Amino acid sequence: xxxxxxxxxRRDDYGHDRTAVLxxxxxxxxxxxxxxxxxxxxxxVSDSAVAYDAYDRNVKIPKYPQTGIPEVWQVNxxxxxxxxxxxxxxxxxxxxx
Numbered sequence: 001x002x003x004x005x006x007x008x009x010r011r012d013d014y015g016h017d018r019t020a021v022l023x024x025x026x027x028x029x030x031x032x033x034x035x036x037x038x039x040x041x042x043x044x045v046s047d048s049a050v051a052y053d054a055y056d057r058n059v060k061i062p063k064y065p066q067t068g069i070p071e072v073w074q075v076n077x078x079x080x081x082x083x084x085x086x087x088x089x090x091x092x093x094x095x096x097x
Contacts, residue, residue, distance in 0.1 A: 018044045036067035044074045061085055 021041040022034050029038075042064055046056055056074060064072050064085075072085040 018042055036064075036069050039069045040071070042069055042072045044072060045077065046074060047077045 020034070020039045020043070022029070023038050023040060025038070044056060044060070061072055061074065070086065074083045074085070076083065
């Protein structure tokens with residue numbers, strides 16, 4: 001496994017609490033890091049209910065479709081469920097436990 005950085009904008013750095021499913025590419029991203037259009041799905045992992053409700057849902061999640069990323073799953077560890085956000089439904093979520 002290799003770690004790649006997907007730049008969403010000039011100032012967007014969300015840390016390493018997410019992973020992405022990328023479109024297959026012949027060079028396996030050896031020549032350049034993925035761009036938002038290469039991302040099929042972002043999976044965010046939240047281990048704090050406070051951060052999940054406030055910052056993640058209201059700031060981070062809405063930025064993904066603005067950059068062309070079509071789907072985000074947010075795994076909420078404290079409550080044991082996954083919210084699925086799919087453009088154009090953001091900020092509404094489908095929840096699965």
